Structure formats: structure tokens, C-alpha cells
Amino acid sequence: MLWLYLSFPQLQLDSLYARQQSQAIAVVDEASNKVVQRNAIAQKDGIKLGMGLASAAALLPELHLVPYNKSVEQQHLKDIAQTLYQFTADIAIDPPHGLFLKVGNMFKLYQGLTAYWQMVCAALDDFGYQYTYATAYSPLAAKLLANYHGNILCSDKAQLKTYLLSLPIEAMEIDDKQLQQLQRVGIRRYEQLDHIPAKQLAKRFEQGFVQYLLKIQGVLPYPLSFYHPPLTFKQSIELLYDIEATSVLLKPLARLIAALQSFLRIRGLASCHVYCDLTQRDGQKQSVHIRSAQAIDSADKWLALATLQFERMTLSAPVTHITVRCEQLQALQQQAQDLFEPASQGLAPLELVSLLQAKLGHEQVYSVQQVNEHQPEYESQKSAPLVSSSDISADLKPLRPGYILSQAVPLQEKVDILYGPERILTNWHKTSVLRDYFVARNTHGQWCWLYRQHDGQWFIQGYFG
Secondary structure (H helix, E strand, O other), X not given: OOEEEEEOOOHXXXXXXXXXXXXXXXXXXXXXXXXXXXXXHHHHOOOOOOOEHHHHHHHOOOOEEEEOOHHHHHHHHHHHHHHHOOOOOOEEEEOOOEEEEEOHHHHHHHOXXXXXXXXXXXXXXXXXXOOEEEEEOOHHHHHHHHXXXXXXXXXXXXXXXXXXXXXXXXXXXXXXXXXXXXXXXXOOEHHHHHOOOHHHHHHHOOHHHHHHHHHHHOOOOOOOOEOOOOOOEEEEEEEEEEEOOHHHHHHHHHHHHHHHHHHHHHHOEEEEEEEEEEEEOOXXXXXXXXXXXXXXXXXXXXXXXXXXXXHHOOOOOOEEEEEEEEOOEEEOXXXXXXXXXXXXXXXXXHHHHHHHHHHHOHHHOOEEEEOOOOOHHHOEEEEOOOOOOOOOOHHHOOOOOOEEEEEEEEOOOOEEEEEEEEEEEEOOOOOOEEEEEEEEEEOOOOEEEEEEEOOOOEEEEEEOO
């Protein structure tokens, strides 16, 4: 079975500082005080991998140092694996910066290795990370070739065997003691080890080393724990510098929402809720709940809602880290369209509601619903947007004005009674309400809706249009 190994030698550096080309940057492992990653400017100025921290600082005083963070690379490897899962189901994460992909069983689907690699390469290019790759007929052989030769895409067994035999013993993952033992007996290349029979190897070297060689050859299986994508979406990005303006946050946020779209569409899912957690300089978090009136999977639509919501908010402190979460998922419902119906040029009702809620606030957008209530001031109530009130009985729709006051006001002018009375007696189980309603016209020519209480007081309830 053919395997593909992907190696990302400077994943942390690429994820944070790929576009920073004006300053020399190096990632330093604090445990060993050695440079483990550096950008092109630092390399040009003489900074080498494995160089001590003191030597690097003395050589280049303006060198910007970043502590190595293993968890950052682990998260980015998971993000890459999640994206590549749409092309290959068998993926294993190889910390700290590698991926195993079982590709031999995908050739029928993609019509060969070349077409398959084009799909994978296009997905990797979206990340913008540097990587090397190699194929082989065992996972360990693919890893050795990717880390030493790099960029080998081949399914011919004889050719891959030639590449493997040319490896120096330093390319193998063995400790210094084992390396010195091989050098003392004159072994300099992997080809020399491959020519020695397994029985002879077992007599000369430790059992663990012999098993390691057999795993490279594919004779013994190499144990792998395959990646299983999460059921919910959560992805983070660490910002290059502290951001104080919400408008600037939209650019890194767009990358995370694009990853969310890929996650949803691969699974045929959509959501009405996306959460954006902003980690601030002091460690506090400011969470933004982005809501849609209908379940969507489009990055453009989510970003439009986020943009409107970010325009209304104020950051309490500079932001250093962004996390996007999407946990409430549902199957995407595609709306069928008539073949001969012209394409709609406007927004769908629910889409318009979503935009208004993001712009004005969720509580500021609502419908007015008529309810089964005899008292006119309580007859209309707020409800969720686009909720229908078709369940109102026909006998509850008598003559009513278009404008009803939220609170009736005492009548203080002369009017002419034109229609009435209409008696309303309700709320008998609490405080009984007894009113006689009339339609009248005042001296200004306005048609009013009045009522008289049982104590003889008159009030204006509303006006007709």
C-alpha cells in the first residue's frame, strides 16, 4: 500500500509570521536553547538551525525570538488533517510536524496518483505553509524520504527503492549511540544495511534497531493512530500583534470562517449559531455570538453577519488570539427551485432578518402578532420575526383603528359620536374590565376610537388612518 508523508518543518513560524518579511525571526526551543525554526531573512543573515541562543543573539542582535510552542503546531496539524480528510480517510498525525496519508486505496476514485496529488496540493496551498512530501510503500520510508530528499511523488517500487537506498544513516531516526556504532563498523548508507540479511543484523545489533529497519522495509507494520474528525468545529489563530480595532480583526476571522465553511460543506451541515472568542492581552475573553435566522453554511454570509456585528461592538482590551466555535449543527436543507422560475435578485426573508439582527441587535428585530385578547392594548404583542398570526378567530376582527395608543389618554376635547357603543367585558378572573367603545370625530377631523368606563370617564384608545 502506497503512503504519502507530509512534513511541515516550520509550522509555527509559517502560521504566525509567513507574511512578515521585514524582520529576522527565529523560533527557539527553551528546553535546549537552540534555534528550531527561522525565516528567510534570518537564514540570509547566518542564523542556522540548531544554533545556540547565545550565538544567534551575538551574530544578529536585532533577531526577533519566539519561544517554541508545541501545542500550536499540534493544533495546526489537526486543522490540516481536518481539511485533507475530504480526500483521504486514513490520516495519522505524526508530532511534532508531520502527517501520514494512506493513498494507495484512493487511486480508483481520483484516477491515479497525479490527479490525487493535485487535489491535495490545492488544499495545502490555501494554508500557505512550507512543506515537503514523499511517497513510499511503508509509512516510515515515506517519512525518511520526505525529511531528507523531499518532494518525491512516485508509485514505481523500483524507483522508490533507489531513493531509499541512497539515504545516509544520519537520515534515520536513531540515537547518537546507535549512529556511532554503525559508523564504527563502516556503515555509512542505508544501502549497506539493506544488503545484510535479517539474521545477521539480529546478531550484530539490538532487537529494537532491527525491528526499526524491518518497519522501514514494510516487513513489520508501523503502528499508527488514525485521525477522526471532531463532531463540532473549533479552530483558533494566534495574531501576529495585538489588535485594537474590530475592523482589523475581520481579516484573520475570515480565514477561520473559510475553514468553518469547509467543515460544514464536507459533512452537508449548516448552523444558526457561531461563537467567536476573543482572547485579550490580559487573558480575559470577550465572546461574540453571531446568529442567523436560518441555518447556513456559506463563509460569505457568516462573514457579512460578523462584519455588521463587529461594527456595533467595542473591544475592552487589545486582542491576541481568536477562536471560532460552531457546536449547534443540523443537516443543510436545500430549497428546491423551479427550473423556469427567474433567479431571485433580492434577499430571502430570513436572510434579511439575519442581517437586520446583526446590524441592530437581536432584540430589536421582531414581528407584531395579534393574539386572542379582548383588551385592545394587549391585542398586539412582539413575536419572533416572520411569525404568522393566522390562528386568530374571525370574530375577533371587528372594526379597529390602525394606530392604537400603548396607553389610553383621557378625552379632553369635544367629539361627535359616529358609531357605537361596542361593549367589552373581560379579565373577569382578575380585575374586571368593563368598557363601551365608540367611533368619533374630533374638531380637527380625526377619527378617534374612544371608550367610556363604568364610572363615566372617557379615554382615547386610538386613531383611524
